Amino acid sequence: MNNLTASDSQLMSLYRNGNEAAFEQIVKRHKSKVFTTIYLIVKDRYIAEDLLQDTFIKVVNTVKSGRYNEEGKFLPWVLRIAHNLAIDHFRKAKRYPTIVMEDGSHVFNTLSFADESAETEQIRKEVHHKLRKLIQDLPDAQKEVLIMRHYMKMSFQEIADVTQVSINTALGRMRYALINLRKSMEKYNIAYDKNLYP
CATH class of the missing domain: 1.10.10.10 (Winged helix-like DNA-binding domain superfamily/Winged helix DNA-binding domain)
Incomplete structure (x- = not known):
């Protein structure tokens, strides 16, 4: 099977069986979409690149630990991981937001x-x-x-x-x-x- 024409689920199946090239292909296929999802949230290229790496590390760890369940929906799954990591990045940052309540008053x-x-x-x-x-x-x-x-x-x-x-x-x-x-x-x-x- 040619990795370039294989579906995401076929590539993930090959990767689970030890084919590293299959994983490289799936990363190549979806990297820009995952990066864009993160960048839209964090608006910082360097942070987005770090979180992109973290996303695929999480994918690898999930697959290696046998917790990846094949539903043929790799892209929505990986985008959800990326999205959550980007949100978590802000959750951990000790920022003081200006929160405006629905009646127009400001918290703090x-x-x-x-x-x-x-x-x-x-x-x-x-x-x-x-x-x-x-x-x-x-x-x-x-x-x-x-x-x-x-x-x-x-x-x-x-x-x-x-x-x-x-x-x-x-x-x-x-x-x-x-x-x-x-x-x-x-x-x-x-x-x-x-x-x-x-």
Whole structure:
């Protein structure tokens, strides 16, 4: 069988049986699409290249450990891995996002002082830590949109493209994410500035 004309599932089958050239072919075939998916999210060529390597390392590890189940859907599977690694990259980055609630108020605006004391900085860190925890507790689809929008500064069009949903769906998920986040913040008594946009 010619590797160039073989299907993805045939190549993965050959690779599972020790044919390294088959894996090289599948990487060559899908590398640019996987890279584009990552780059759309991280918007940094070097980070995207690192995450591209990580994606295929994860593919290799999954196949070698016998956890890859053949459904003939290699590309959607590898794109999902790439997508998750790109999202995780931002989750780990200790960024302070500007999260605007659905009523137009900003989370944390009350804590933005020009000359911050050590105490203010400590409060800010604690609030951000609590916020990250609340974001992690959101349903996956809502959490994903919130992270893409506020941490990654992606447009709703970009979010819709990457998550393969309509803009309306992306906007709806964002709205529910903010409503749920606000409820959680009120429940745990985390302050956000309700008076910024009266």
